[in-house]
Amino acid sequence: MNKVIVNTILITLTTILLSSCATTPIVQVPQPWTRSMGDPQLIESNTNIYLNVIGEEKHLLLDNSLIDRNIHSIIENQLIRRNFSITENAQNADYTLAVNYSSKDVQVMRTAIATYQSASQQNYSRTGTGILAALAVGAQASQSETASKAETTSYTAYRHTLGLSISNMKDEVIWTGESTWESGNVDILGRIQTVSQILLSNLPGYGEVIPRVPAVNSSKEQNYYRLYISGNRFAGPALPYSINFDGSVSSRSVSQNVRIQGVSDPRILDAVIDLIQTAEYAVPRNPDYDDPISAQQWNRVKLGGKYYLGNDNQTSNILVELRGSRDGYTIRDASVVNQTAYNEFLDELSEWQNALWEYYDVFE
Numbered sequence: 028m029n030k031v032i033v034n035t036i037l038i039t040l041t042t043i044l045l046s047s048c049a050t051t052p053i054v055q056v057p058q059p060w061t062r063s064m065g066d067p068q069l070i071e072s073n074t075n076i077y078l079n080v081i082g083e084e085k086h087l088l089l090d091n092s093l094i095d096r097n098i099h100s101i102i103e104n105q106l107i108r109r110n111f112s113i114t115e116n117a118q119n120a121d122y123t124l125a126v127n128y129s130s131k132d133v134q135v136m137r138t139a140i141a142t143y144q145s146a147s148q149q150n151y152s153r154t155g156t157g158i159l160a161a162l163a164v165g166a167q168a169s170q171s172e173t174a175s176k177a178e179t180t181s182y183t184a185y186r187h188t189l190g191l192s193i194s195n196m197k198d199e200v201i202w203t204g205e206s207t208w209e210s211g212n213v214d215i216l217g218r219i220q221t222v223s224q225i226l227l228s229n230l231p232g233y234g235e236v237i238p239r240v241p242a243v244n245s246s247k248e249q250n251y252y253r254l255y256i257s258g259n260r261f262a263g264p265a266l267p268y269s270i271n272f273d274g275s276v277s278s279r280s281v282s283q284n285v286r287i288q289g290v291s292d293p294r295i296l297d298a299v300i301d302l303i304q305t306a307e308y309a310v311p312r313n314p315d316y317d318d319p320i321s322a323q324q325w326n327r328v329k330l331g332g333k334y335y336l337g338n339d340n341q342t343s344n345i346l347v348e349l350r351g352s353r354d355g356y357t358i359r360d361a362s363v364v365n366q367t368a369y370n371e372f373l374d375e376l377s378e379w380q381n382a383l384w385e386y387y388d389v390f391e
Contacts, residue, residue, distance in 0.1 A: 049326040049350040049359075052268040056355070057208070058162055059222050063229050065202035070122065070193060072110045072232035077120035078103060082128035084215065086185065094216070101220050102126060102191075102227070108305075109232030120196075127190040130215045132183055155228040156383040157265045157308035162225075163320040164267035187215045191226050204229065220304060224264045228307050234332075240297045242337030248286060248293035252276070256287075260355065261300060265309040267325060269355040289348075291362035298334045298345050299361045306330045310375050312348070316382040326351040327359070331372045344369035 080095045080102075102124070103113045114120050190205040204226035208218065243251050252272075260269045276287055290296060312327040330347045343363045349356035364372075 050352055051322055051326040052351045052353060052355050056262045056267065056269040057210075059206045059208035059218065059225070061204070061206045061222075061225055063202070063204040063226060065193075065200070067202050067229040067231070069195075069201050070230055072230075072235065073112075074121040075112045075114045075119060076106055076193075077114050077117040077123045078106075078126060079117075079123060080126040080128075082126075083130075085129070085131040086213065087130075097216060098126060098128060098219055098223075102223050105220075105224055105227050105305075106230075108236045108238055109227070109230055110235040111232065122196075123194045125190075125192045125194070127192075128188060128215060128219075130185055130187045130213075132213075133186045133209070155307070156380070156387050157306075158225055158228045159387060160320050160383055161265050161267045161309065164322050164325050184209045184211060185213050185215075187218070189219065189222055189226070191223070202229070221262055221264055224305060224307070228264060233307055237333045237335060237342055238301070239335035240301050242294045242339070243296045245293045248296070251293070251296055252287065255297075255300070261303055263303045263306055263309075263330075265306050265330070266303070266328070266349075266356065267322075268351065270303055270349065271352075271355045271357055287358065289358040289360045291360075294336060295334075295343070295345055295361065295363060298332075298336060298343070299347055299358075301334075302330050302332045302345060302347055303349075306332060308376060308380065309349075310372070310379045314375075314379055314382070316378070319379070319382050319386050328356075329372065329375070331369065331376065333369075346372055 078099055080099045082095065082098070083090055084094070106113060106124075117123060186207060186209050188205070188207040191203065192200055193202045194200050206222045206226060208222065210217065212218075256272045258273070260271055262269045272287060286293075287296070290299060309325075309328040309330055311324040312329065313324055315321050315324045328349050330349070332345055333342045334345055336343050344366065345361070346364050346369070347361040348359045350359040
């Protein structure tokens with residue numbers, strides 16, 4: 028065979044191989060400090076909860092009741108997905124969940140790393156181990172950054188806090204979860220969904236309710252991208268690194284219509300974003316069951332969930348595979364799969380969950 032042809036083939040194969048490789052990201056997604064106390068196992072699923080939201084934003088002029096309602100809606104949706112019912116009357120509730128939040132501006136002058144330092148003190152709970160693993164992997168990336176990227180900065184930031192407290196019918200507090208984080212974003216709503224879900228992951232009921240999400244009009248993929256995706260980086264409680272959708276976008280015509288590479292059908296886009304932001308377990312493609320928080324295995328991960336799309340009467344099984352790049356994940360593949368493929372994922376998930384439960388269960 029001609030030497031030039033051989034060299035061309037080798038170069039082509041090498042290019043394909045390199046392009047298919049994933050890199051373990053080195054910059055962690057900003058994580059809040061969190062702490063939970065009490066025994067979440069005392070809280071029974073499929074019961075009634077009364078939500079009471081109280082908060083203030085000291086750096087803003089108004090005490091905005093609309094913010095209270097928005098936070099109420101976010102946490103209500105998370106509890107419904109955990110198979111709780113929300114009641115408007117405290118007298119009819121099995122539990123009361125008090126939600127307290129605050130936000131204030133702070134002047135910061137310190138030697139800072141490009142990433143946030145995070146800490147987590149969580150009671151051992153099987154339902155929360157997927158999130159604990161993500162926090163541990165992210166902390167390793169933070170330590171790596173600490174050694175190489177320190178600089179003195181002075182800036183105005185905003186310190187947001189969120190506190191959750193669950194009481195039973197005897198007004199006895201049985202579980203608390205609290206979190207605080209600093210951000211350059213004045214709006215506390217920017218991270219409420221992820222932070223509250225990290226805290227609520229201690230509660231039972233994850234995965235018991237199949238959510239319904241809007242189906243995106245296939246002819247409006249570009250509009251959806253511009254309205255809800257472009258310029259944003261997304262994070263999920265089970266992922267140590269953020270997702271950069273812009274890194275998965277290509278132009279498909281001279282008119283600059285865009286499509287998100289790897290997403291098989293624009294109709295599932297909203298479900299894909301929801302899955303990324305709410306899944307509490309991510310399964311590494313090549314898991315290390317003996318050391319599940321080893322960072323090297325997190326260069327490619329899978330997420331999965333069942334959804335009702337739009338007005339569909341049948342559920343759709345959605346799998347998302349994320350591939351790592353230096354600064355986060357991009358989408359390698361996102362599609363609706365048949366029940367056989369989904370069952371294979373569930374088997375992988377079950378094995379991974381068992382490995383996490385075994386790893387975190389350190390006491391006799």
